[in-house]
Amino acid sequence: MSQAKTLSERELKQVLGHVALHRHATRNRVMLLMTHYAGMRVGEVASIKIRDVWTLEGGVATEIHLNKEQTKGNKARTVYLPEKLRKELIAYLATIDRADVSKALFRTQQRSAFSSNTLCQHFHYLYKDAGLIGCSSHSGRRTFATKIAERGVSVRTLQQLLGHSALSSTMVYVDCNDDMKRRAVELI
Numbered sequence: 720m721s722q723a724k725t726l727s728e729r730e731l732k733q734v735l736g737h738v739a740l741h742r743h744a745t746r747n748r749v750m751l752l753m754t755h756y757a758g759m760r761v762g763e764v765a766s767i768k769i770r771d772v773w774t775l776e777g778g779v780a781t782e783i784h785l786n787k788e789q790t791k792g793n794k795a796r797t798v799y800l801p802e803k804l805r806k807e808l809i810a811y812l813a814t815i816d817r818a819d820v821s822k823a824l825f826r827t828q829q830r831s832a833f834s835s836n837t838l839c840q841h842f843h844y845l846y847k848d849a850g851l852i853g854c855s856s857h858s859g860r861r862t863f864a865t866k867i868a869e870r871g872v873s874v875r876t877l878q879q880l881l882g883h884s885a886l887s888s889t890m891v892y893v894d895c896n897d898d899m900k901r902r903a904v905e906l907i
Contacts, residue, residue: 724853737849754859762835
């Protein structure tokens with residue numbers, strides 16, 4: 720099985736443009752951006768509770784502390800939220816009932832939490848319906864890793880951001896494209 724496609728900025732805009740035209744646009748946008756801007760796994764996105772992002776002061780946290788039950792490999796990790804993702808979360812949180820902070824942050828039409836498998840399929844159809852071939856629920860995470868590496872962040876830092884225990888796992892996520900190679904040779 721081939722790896723999930725990494726998206727260009729144009730392709731990310733394409734899928735977000737498609738999402739904006741349909742029901743649950745804000746929810747779907749933020750779920751996708753959690754993978755693209757924070758490198759989260761789809762199962763992690765599905766497991767987030769309102770309390771994981773909503774602070775006691777009424778704002779959005781700068782970090783999400785995932786417990787071992789929320790992650791792959793039964794190992795707790797911290798997910799760092801960039802400012803642009805925090806702004807998206809603020810907009811989304813304004814659209815949902817936050818009274819019970821123990822509820823899932825992202826809920827289905829039936830108001831229940833997404834399962835990992837359901838969210839995986841949901842992402843597949845969001846990408847497919849937007850006309851993007853080769854994308855999956857892992858595309859956001861691979862795009863995140865590639866963009867971080869492209870900007871010169873150390874592989875060790877990237878390993879920690881992705882929550883990998885082995886550096887070899889991290890290397891599989893980083894895509895190499897022609898633009899990266901062109902920039903690399905210009906460093907000479």
